[in-house]
Amino acid sequence: MTPDTLPSLLYRLNQNTHAVASAIEEIARWIDQQDPGAMSDVLTRHLQVLADNSEVIADSLAELSVKDAKY
Incomplete structure (x- = not known):
């Protein structure tokens, strides 16, 4: 890679x-x-985990891209 x-x-x-x-x-x-x-409450909780993690992932990817661009 x-x-x-x-x-x-x-x-x-x-x-x-x-x-x-x-x-x-x-x-x-x-x-x-x-x-x-019926089930939407369970799905909504799991979607919230994805949403919460999404911002951290996006920020980390941006930081990685900036570091990558420097080299």
């Missing part, structure tokens, strides 16, 4: 995390429409 590969890989993994979170949100909405409150 080259030094350029790691930031790209991490960026793609972060994109995948956002895509999975969006899909789960859509499923939670659908479940809520079918049976309000």
Whole structure:
């Protein structure tokens, strides 16, 4: 793996995390429409973990990109 590969890989993994979170949100909405409150609370809590971690991941990727650009 080259030094350029790691930031790209991490960026793609972060994109995948956002895509999975969006899909789960859509499923939670659908479940809520079918049976309000059934599972959406559980899904919402897990989505909050993804959202909380997303900011840290984005900041870390930005920092990594800046460090990578210096070299």
